[in-house]
Amino acid sequence: xxxxxxxxxxxxxxxxxxxxxxxxxxxxxxxxxxxxxxxxxxxxxxxxxxxxxxxxxxxxxxxxxxxxxxxxxxxxxxxxxxxxxxxxxxxxxxxxxxxxxxxxxxxxxxxxxxxxxxxxxxxxxxxxxxxxxxxxxxxxxxxxxxxxxxxxxxxxxxxxxxxxxxxxxxxxxxxxxxxxxxxxxxxxxxxxxxxxxxxxxxxxxxxxxxxxxxxxxxxxxxxxxxxxxxxxxxxxxxxxxxxxxxxxxxxxxxxxxxxxxxxxxxxxxxxxxxxxxxxxxxxxxxxxxxxxxxxxxxxxxxxxxxxxxxxxxxxxxxxxxxxxxxxxxxxxxxxxxxxxxxxxxxxxxxxxxxxxxxxxxxxxxxxxxxxxxxxxxxxxx
Amino acid sequence: xxxxxxxxxxxxxxxxxxxxxxxxxxxxxxxxxxxxxxxxxxxxxxxxxxxxxxxxxxxxxxxxxxxxxxxxxxxxxxxxxxxxxxxxxxxxx
Ligand code: SF4
Numbered sequence: 001x002x003x004x005x006x007x008x009x010x011x012x013x014x015x016x017x018x019x020x021x022x023x024x025x026x027x028x029x030x031x032x033x034x035x036x037x038x039x040x041x042x043x044x045x046x047x048x049x050x051x052x053x054x055x056x057x058x059x060x061x062x063x064x065x066x067x068x069x070x071x072x073x074x075x076x077x078x079x080x081x082x083x084x085x086x087x088x089x090x091x092x093x094x095x096x097x098x099x100x101x102x103x104x105x106x107x108x109x110x111x112x113x114x115x116x117x118x119x120x121x122x123x124x125x126x127x128x129x130x131x132x133x134x135x136x137x138x139x140x141x142x143x144x145x146x147x148x149x150x151x152x153x154x155x156x157x158x159x160x161x162x163x164x165x166x167x168x169x170x171x172x173x174x175x176x177x178x179x180x181x182x183x184x185x186x187x188x189x190x191x192x193x194x195x196x197x198x199x200x201x202x203x204x205x206x207x208x209x210x211x212x213x214x215x216x217x218x219x220x221x222x223x224x225x226x227x228x229x230x231x232x233x234x235x236x237x238x239x240x241x242x243x244x245x246x247x248x249x250x251x252x253x254x255x256x257x258x259x260x261x262x263x264x265x266x267x268x269x270x271x272x273x274x275x276x277x278x279x280x281x282x283x284x285x286x287x288x289x290x291x292x293x294x295x296x297x298x299x300x301x302x303x304x305x306x307x308x309x310x311x312x313x314x315x316x317x318x319x320x321x322x323x324x325x326x327x328x329x330x331x332x333x334x335x336x337x338x339x340x341x342x343x344x345x346x347x348x349x350x351x352x353x354x355x356x357x358x359x360x361x362x363x364x365x366x367x368x369x370x371x372x373x374x375x376x377x378x379x380x381x
Numbered sequence: 382x383x384x385x386x387x388x389x390x391x392x393x394x395x396x397x398x399x400x401x402x403x404x405x406x407x408x409x410x411x412x413x414x415x416x417x418x419x420x421x422x423x424x425x426x427x428x429x430x431x432x433x434x435x436x437x438x439x440x441x442x443x444x445x446x447x448x449x450x451x452x453x454x455x456x457x458x459x460x461x462x463x464x465x466x467x468x469x470x471x472x473x474x
Contacts, residue, residue, distance in 0.1 A: 123469030
């Protein structure tokens with residue numbers, strides 16, 4: 001109970017941990033035969049490690065870290081294409097800070113910046129649009145990435161650019177969606193998952209119904225969770241109770257922020273600006289049908305792929321082999337823990353990441369590293 | 382980057398563009414309020430919102446804002462977000 005003192009309400013945390021233990025016992029979960037719960041969202045991965053929740057709960061519960069870290073699943077080829085755009089004369093390339101150190105096959109955006117490209121870290125796509133207003137003689141490109149939490153922000157920004165007829169602003173769209181990769185993981189015979197902790201802020205946008213298939217078609221429980229430690233513990237308990245009672249439902253632990261039907265303004269903006277691509281590549285998971293978004297032809301003037309001739313599909317974000325000795329795909333799909341990768345903490349650290357999972361605090365490898373990953377026999381395959 | 386940060390809407394700066402000034406842990410930052418505005422934007426002044434890459438995405442109450450901020454501080458994400466906001470301001474100069 002090393003970290004419990006840090007909880008806002010240590011008493012409540014202890015009570016939840018005790019109840020989780022009771023239900024885990026009732027199910028018969030053991031260290032050898034654990035209940036495997038995937039937290040989909042990288043923010044949850046970060047919080048689980050920060051508070052050592054994986055160590056605090058009953059040993060029969062194993063957290064499997066999901067694909068919900070957008071920079072971790074961004075294919076190397078897309079980073080290459082971002083660098084290619086950024087290095088064109090006259091371009092100001094803008095990005096969230098998280099994406100700057102993601103390795104491409106040749107270099108990261110940070111390296112391209114060091115070599116002279118005008119690449120700027122911004123907080124919001126609105127900053128990029130403002131840059132375009134201030135520099136009408138330059139082409140300002142925003143590196144749009146992230147799940148449904150960030151997708152509305154670029155959709156609304158593109159709508160704003162269209163209203164103001166700002167012609168020197170485009171988005172290089174790499175937005176991806178949460179439900180499709182979950183389906184891929186559920187269809188994978190090697191992935192034995194018993195339930196899910198669902199993403200809170202993604203669900204604030206899309207609501208809870210996009211997860212209905214998980215319960216209905218696959219018979220697995222999912223509980224949408226906030227990211228305070230008590231939220232996570234409560235959600236794990238709710239998943240376990242469903243398993244104990246042989247229920248499979250979509251439950252919403254984070255109802256104070258997540259409306260059942262999501263945010264209508266965000267959903268309308270996304271539907272107006274974006275449409276699904278036939279497929280999109282995920283680092284470690286491969287091509288997944290309808291999992292990525294592209295800008296609709298009606299907004300082609302704000303689409304960097306159209307403007308710079310870097311169309312996905314025209315020059316396919318082909319599967320680029322991961323560097324020798326890296327095990328990112330196996331970590332990504334929960335087959336091994338980060339410590340099972342020979343590069344972990346030796347060649348691959350947050351300062352010199354070989355794989356994207358080491359880049360962002362939402363990535364499983366970076367979280368393991370930051371909060372003292374255990375090197376234990378069970379860490380290997 | 383997937384976690385929002387609570388901020389308090391202090392002023393509507395441009396109702397046409399759905400722009401408002403928010404106070405995020407003492408830092409002033411212009412945000413878009415399209416996703417949380419229902420009717421008169423002026424009604425939002427004084428309200429807390431979960432702000433995500435410059436967009437207010439959900440209205441929350443003050444207790445929720447405080448609890449969320451504390452969780453973000455523990456994760457180091459509050460500081461990181463404030464640095465990103467500062468970096469965004471620098472990129473414009
Ligand atoms: S330690 Fe580095 S190389 Fe190994 S799986 Fe993690 S990110 Fe990939």
